Amino acid sequence: MDNTFDYIVVGAGTAGCLLANRLSADPDKRVLLLEAGGKDNYHWIHIPVGYLHCINNPRTDWLLRTVEEKGLNGRSLIYPRGRVLGGCSSINGMIYMRGQARDYDGWANLTGENGWSWSACLEDFKAHEDNYRLEGEKAVSDDDLHAGGGEWRVEKQRLNWEILDAYAAAANEAGIPATPDFNSGDNTGTGYFEVNQRSGWRWNSSKAFLNPVKDRKNLEIRTNAQVKKLRFDRDENGQKVCVGADLIWNGQDTSVQVRGEMILSAGAVNSPAILQYSGVGDAEYLQQQGIRPEHELPGVGRNLQDHLQLRTIYRVEGVKTLNEMAGSLHGKARIGLEYLLKRSGPMSMAPSQLGIFTRSAQGQEHANIQFHVQPLSLEAFGQPLHPWPGITSSVCNLNPTSRGTVLVRGNDSMKPPEIAPNYLSTDEDRKVAADSIRMARKIAEQPALAQYNPQEVKPGLSYESDEQLVTAAGDIGTTIFHPVGTTKMGRADDPMTVVDSHLRVMGIRGLRVVDAGIMPTIVSGNTNSPTLMIAEKAASWIRAENRA
Known part of the structure; x- marks a missing residue:
């Protein structure tokens, strides 16, 4: 089996499914999509009220909990995160919500990248939208706010x-x-609310973006494949570069190699955990956990925000x-x-x-x-x-000023991180x-x-x-x-920046994060569709930067 790929996407959730679709559109690029959970063939995923049976269910959820929170009078909360094809879009509330224009204009000001402005992000929202107002036509609404004919179905309740x-x-x-x-x-x-459903069924990112392309010869989808850590080397200029990952696939240890880009789309909890277990984070803290530091980025796992x-x-x-x-x-x-x-x-x-x-x-x-x-x-x-x-x-x-953390405890990469909102x-x-x-x-x-x-x-x-x-x-x-913000996007002069304005991990070539963790500040609304927008934008950048 050839385990070398041009792109490896870690996490077949909201962002990962779209990335796999867009990146495999180039037949000359070999794409691997890794998902720690299983297939989305559980019937309750697809019946909208079935979220009641999917949350806190090991078949579809990571079964995470927060620490006991002082602000919640000592209570600990369940912290649902999708562990199945489609990720959180398979277990979430299905609400289609973009947020407020000021959210994205704020990101553009913070990063200096105008591509994050509301007017620019609106085009990425529309790139995959199939809004009921346009009845499936590949068209744009008169007010230029909505589009039809894309993969992401939006309907009335x-x-x-x-x-x-x-x-x-x-x-x-x-x-x-x-x-x-x-x-x-x-x-x-x-x-x-408008919802991501089609004719009364949940419309998750797996149905929208994976099913139409799953038979592409250059796309491989592996379920029950959990990444343990990333592998690094140095290029001819001495710069650190991500070259692969170690993982457990169907209960067996294995490894994969990447010649183009490794893309973490494991979400705002698991992406920072993978980075930390790989030695990327606060070096002093990682040493205390028994992890050999590979690259100093103290912002990894910090800046957690939630509604x-x-x-x-x-x-x-x-x-x-x-x-x-x-x-x-x-x-x-x-x-x-x-x-x-x-x-x-x-x-x-x-x-x-x-x-x-x-x-x-x-x-x-x-x-x-x-x-x-x-x-x-x-x-x-x-x-x-x-x-x-x-x-x-x-x-x-919508705009909390409290900030929390997602930090690993110890060096067992199969152990979930500690979540302290x-x-x-x-x-x-x-x-x-x-x-x-x-x-x-x-x-x-x-x-x-x-x-x-x-x-x-x-x-x-x-x-x-x-x-x-x-x-x-x-x-x-x-x-x-x-949850968002734990691998935040920012400028090079901010010591807590994890990824640059194009979502490249600072100081490591061939490694990006593309999920809700990159949000420097939380959007003013539900976070699922903004995460798809982020993936749409990232996919265009990745393809442009890796053209032969």
């Missing part, structure tokens, strides 16, 4: 809930206008919610039958249906919080729905948390919801002062699964 319509009306009454499109560059407003959602829960009356629909065998049968016959209803639901972007307080210059509103309630993920009608209004700080560790984040709960209460108090008599169950009206509300946030806060 196939459901309707009276209580969510009322909640949207209440948000309007609270001064938050309706918006027809969250993806224009300014996502301020209220509306139903912490505060799950406020309200009991309601006189209206249907999923709690009572799914609370009986008859109700479950009706739900299953609707999906079987129409591919609609609760089984076609993304985890969250209604979205709101607004300011947590008047002093904020832009929408800095996001609501994910659901017609259901439960104590915590994985627990039963409440026996009474309820809704959940989760709100997160450091939630609510800054005064700014604590203030936004308190104000966010107040905003949820303001919406609940509007006339549009009055007939349903919403009663706050979590956190409870006894929490009033900033200090009390921060304590409550620590009790009800949980990750919304958006």
Whole structure:
């Protein structure tokens, strides 16, 4: 078996599937795609509500946890990361969200690379978009914001809930206008999320980008292949260069070689872990862990950012919610039958249906919080729905200033790293948390919801002062699964930079990182589609730089 390739992509997740597609389009380049997990042939991956069966399931999830967090009153959280073809796009919430134009313009200013500006990134979003507004035509919308005919399907949700319509009306009454499109560059407003589905089925990156090209002779896909460490050498000029990787494939130790580029797309947790186990990171720290340093890059595994959602829960009356629909065998049968016959209803639901972007307080210059509103309630993920009608209004700080770490502990490369998000560790984040709960209460108090008599169950009206509300946030806060920043992009004069503006690892030739870890600052919204955009942009750069 020839184990030498022009490109090796580590991680067949959101970014990796697109990269494999784009890089193997050149028949003269041999491409290897490595995935630590298995194939995406588990039926619950493809049924939208199946995320409930995929998260915290070893068949599809890495089963990671955070450390016990001071900001969460000593709690440790599950930290879902996809371990299957499609990666997190196989287990996530399916929400199509780009963020805000200022996110990308900020990256361009930070790096000095105009290719990261909103206007430039918009073209990369459209390069693979297949938006329902254009009905599959290879065309661009009149407002130049959307495209059709690409691989990444975007559709309206196939459901309707009276209580969510009322909640949207209440948000309007609270001064938050309706918006027809969250993806224009300014996502301020209220509306139903658009989702990555096709006709009621989940549309993951494996279906979109791998399935159409899996038979290319120059593309090899290996599942159950976990990288242990990268291999390095020096070129004729003495520069360090990545030449391959050691891995375990189907239980056997093996190695692969690369003559072009090694591309880490293992995500914001595993990419920095692979680098550290390979000796790339803070040299002093690596030595303490029993790892021989290969290359000093102290920013590896630092700068972790995530969206912490505060799950406020309200009991309601006189209206249907999923709690009572799914609370009986008859109700479950009706739900299953609707999906079987129409591919609609609760089984076609993304985890969250209604979205709101607004300011947590008047002093904020832009929408800095996001609501994910659901017609259901439960104590915590994985627990039963409440026996009474309820809704959940989760709100997160879009631009947290808290920074955490993803650091290996010891030198066993099969051991997951320690994840310490450091939630609510800054005064700014604590203030936004308190104000966010107040905003949820303001919406609940509007006339549009009055007939349903919403009663706050979590956190409870006894929490009033900033200090009390921060304590409550620590009790009800949980990750919304958006870790980024741990291999951050930046300028050469920033000692914490890991990759340059074209995502090349600083000081090592033939090695890039292409995943959410490169984000210097988190985007103002869900992170999956921005990760695809990053991969689209990187693929064009990689192909241009490696043309014979």
